Amino acid sequence: MEHDEKNCFHCGTPCEGVEITQDDKNFCCTGCKTVYSILAGNGLESYYELENTPGSRPKEINSRYDFLDTPEIAGKFLEFDEGTIHITQLYIPGIHCSSCIWILENLKKLHGGIRESQVDFPKKSIRITFDSQAVSLKEIVVLLASIGYEPNINLQHLESGKSGSDKTLLYKLGIAGFAFGNVMLLSFPEYFEMEEFWLEQYKPFFRWLMFALSLPAVFYAAWDYFVSSCKSIRSGMLNIDVPIALGIAVMFIRSVADIAFGYGSGFFDSLTGLIFFMTIGKYLQQKTYDFLSFERDYKSYFPVAVTRISGSREETVQVNDLKKGDHFLVRNEELIPVDGRLLRGHALIDYSFVTGEADPVVKSAGDKLFAGGRQLSGLLEIEATSSVSKSYLTRLWSDRTFGEKKEDRYKSLTNTVSHYFTPVILLIAILSFAYWFFTGYTDVAFNAFTAVLIIACPCALALAAPFALGNLVRIFGNTKFYLKNASVLERLAHIDTVIFDKTGTITRGNTSAIAYEGNTLDADEERMLKSTLRNSSHPLSRQLYAILDSHGILTPDAFEEHKGEGIEASYTEKHIRIGSARFAGKEEDPDADRHTSVHITTDHGYRGKFTFGNMYREGVSLLFDRLSRQYRLAILSGDNDSEKGKLEKLLPPGVQMLFNRKPQDKLNDVRRYRDAGARVMMIGDGLNDAGALQQSDVGVVIAEDTNAFSPACDAILDASRFRDIPEFITVARKGIRVLKVSFVLSFLYNIAGLSFAVTGRLSPVVAAILMPLSSVTIVVFVTLLTNFISRKLK
Known part of the structure; x- marks a missing residue:
């Protein structure tokens, strides 16, 4: 390479x-x-031959994994623990290519204590078998982090235990497929009346064999339909599972009666085929994006453990063990897990995750600190004023709004149709039975009754939604718009109002527009500025350092960082100060309340300032212009209104802008829109948006990294596809039209079948051909059409 x-x-x-x-x-x-x-x-240079620059830049580890030295905590991350042989499974979001798989499956060459390592690429996880006497779990985690593959270990993983993924549906699919394939093979002689093979003495045996093969399909693979139907009836509603379960039951009972009394071979082929195709649809929906978590909460973001101070002794404890009054340490770049009071250290807290406010906040000893803030400047000692479960962050998350299921507020198109479908079919069946029974044709009456329920079993109707919407969910995922489930598509197709958060949503995360005002710096001053910034870990210093041209890096003779004020350095006899206006010797900054600025003073006196503004995402103006033609638009921001003038020039007229919005304010704003009859799509990025995301009809999180923390939401949109939001909404609307057309086709099949069934002359051969034919044509139709309408997304 x-x-x-x-x-x-x-x-x-x-x-x-x-x-x-x-x-x-x-x-x-x-x-x-x-x-x-x-x-x-270790002889692994071939790692670089598999891909060009395949590695990930390793993060500074410090002592972040000291909690794994505690056996009680480390033991909760083990799948197997017998003697000295331990097995752990770790989630590593940095896995992205064949080189990653190769290096991770060769970990034993990096440490002799590792016996075996196996990567599950779709799930971005690695399963490691190791000798606990030769290497500890902490050493393995540190080794992974040191080579750029840091595991994601957090409180939610600790509490969720070691349960693996649910494979029940996969087992049901296998059993349904096995039953369907074998029953179809056994049915061929009946179809073609091959008497020379299908001798009279073998017919009963093979018919009862088909019965036996159908049992696991009906009572295992299809059992969820019966359970759902019972719950639906008890709640006083008729969902799509009711006619499906009724059709399966009638088809099964009629088939058993046919072979028991010698009337024929029954409908076992159609029965098992129906169950198999419907299980495929459910499996495809589940399998699409199992690796994404849409139900993450604050625990996904919290550290597993913290260092608690007991007198003169420091000990590592689980976060949940922190109590009010405990003293604990928070290191640089760590999250504050509980509300507390600052005892020692200089706090520079980034609350953007909780409040949406972009600028870090300086705190001094005695100040109150809230859970969810990230420390950006050194070590802090904090006294807990609450437990994890009673912190501000968890109170926000536990708001009753979060417990409300959106599915409870909406009725899907399929269930709306089935609400009328089931009573109509039952009425036709009863009327057919009554007509033939009172005209004296008892046998025909029973045939007509069962035939109507069998042929009208809404298999095509039931398959249309899973395959149409499931295929669109898959296509959206391939284009980096990950939907929680297919029902989100139906809600997305009906939205009329789009609300955006500002910071991190329409602006780029961790990126600022930086402008310089003041005297021109000479070459020596530019070199000193660049070299001094290089020695600072402050986020503003790092952003400014990244945009400055390099003219040769100098090593300062003296360097000092004044917490909350700025930095200064000396180079031979030259001196530079970088920081706040007061620190740089300027009396006042008139824009201090509206903008974040970094001021510079050298031996030549005050030179000027760099002002940090929001960097808006590329194409945001065009996006709002396109959306404004069809939808009401609004912006809710936790920031002040310093950017209002810029936004008014950037965006089309009519966009409502609300600033200084706290999380509860955003939630209430969205609720007011919905109470006024609007169907709201809320687009945000942080926990401060979580209440609004849940209160909206469709909550979408913009993510630079789709595996990073996301509040409970309906969809995760990769930031690179931000400009394509109108296309996704358009495709969702067209997808619902496709679904409606497929329903019409399904009804036409049912009308054709019913017109034949009510005569009481429906034979097993006709039913066996008509039912699978309707199902297959509907599946092919919706798959081809959904691929066609979404072609522009690719």
């Missing part, structure tokens, strides 16, 4: 003037160089 000399040999990141080399190869940081050294030192 060819590697760009200007980029990191390991991960491909631009090296930006940093000279870190080994074996004539450039690296962007010492972490990537260390990974290369580990691989090269």
Whole structure:
């Protein structure tokens, strides 16, 4: 593979003037160089031959995994623990290519204590068997993180236990397929009346064999339809499962009666075929995006354990064990898991995840800190003022709005149709029976009654929605719009109002538009500025450092970081200060309340300031312009209104803008829209939007990383497809039209079948041909048409 000399040999990141080399190869940081050294030192250089720059840039590990030294905590991540042989399964979102699989399945070459490692690529997980006397779970996790494959370990994983994925539906699909295939083979002699083979003495045996094969299909694979029907009837509603269950039951009972009394071979072929096709539809919907979690909550984001201080002793405890009054440590870049009071350390807290406010907040000793904030500046000692379950973050998450299921507020198109379908079919069956019975044709009466229920069993109707909507869910997923389930498509097709969060949704996360105001810096000042910023870990310093040109990196003779104020450095006899207006020697900044700024002072005096503004996503103006033609639009933001003027110029007229919105305000705003009759699609990115997302008809999360934390939502949209929101809505609307057309075709099949069934002369051969034919044609029709209407998405 060819590697760009200007980029990191390991991960491909631009090296930006940093000279870190080994074996004539450039690296962007010492972490990537260390990974290369580990691989090269263990004879694994071929890792780089599989893909070009296949690696991931390793993160700073520090002591984040010290909690795994506690046996009680580490034991909860083990699938198997017998003697010295332990097995663990870890979720690694960084797995993305064949090189990842290759290096992870060769972990035993990096550490002798690892016996075996096996990657499950679709689930982005790895199963590791290791010798606990030679290597600990913590050492394995640190090893993975050091080579750029940091596992995702959080509180939700700890509480969820070791349960694997549910394979019940897969088992049902296998059993239904086995039954259908064998029953069809046994039915061929009956179809073609092959008397020379199908001798009279063998007919009963093979018919009872078909009966035996149908039993697991009916009483295992199709059992959920009976359970759902009973619940539906008890609740006073008739869903689509009622006529399906009734049709299956009647078909089964009629078939048993046919072979018991010698009337014929029954309908076992059609019965097992119906169950098989419907199970395929359900399996496809479940399988589509199992790896995405739409029910994540605050536990997915919390650390598993924290360091608690007891007197002079430090101990690692589970987050759930923290109690009011406990003292604990929060390190740089860690999340605050409970509400507390700052005791020691300088706090620079990023609350954007909770409030939506983009700028970090400075806190001093004695100040109150809320759960959900991320510390950005060193080590803190905090006194807990509540437990995890009683923190502000969990109170927000536990709002009653989150417990409301959207499916309870809506009736799907399929269930709406079935509400009328079932009574009509039952009425036709009863009228057919009554007509033939009172005219003296008792046998014909029973034949007509059962034939109507069998031929009108809504198999085509039941298959239309799973295959049409399921195929669209698959297509949306392939284009990076991941839907929670097929019912989201129906709600998406009916929205008339679109509400956006601002920070992180229509603006880019972790990216700012930076403008300079002031005197022009000379070459020496630019070098000092770049070199000084390089030594700081502050997020504003890192953003500013990334945009400045490199003119040769200098090493400062002295460097000091003043927490909450700024940084200063000396180079020989030259001096520079970078930070707040007061720290840089400027009396006041008139825009301090409206913009975040970094001021600069050198030996030449005050030079100027860099102002950080929001960087809006590419195409946001065109997106709003297209949406405004059909939908009402609004923006809800936790930020102040400093960007209002810019947004008014950027967006079309008529977009309502509400600023300084707290999480509860956003929830109430969406609720007001819905109470006024609007069908709302809410698009956000953080927990501060979670209430609004749940209160909306369709809640969509914009994610830079679809495997990162997302509030409970209906869909996750990759940020790269942000401009395509109108296309997704249009395709959803066309998909519902396809579904309606397929229902019409299904009804035509039923009308044709019923007109024949009410005469009482329906034979098993006709039923066996007509029912699968209707099902197959509906499936083919909706699959081809949904592929056609979504072609522009690809």
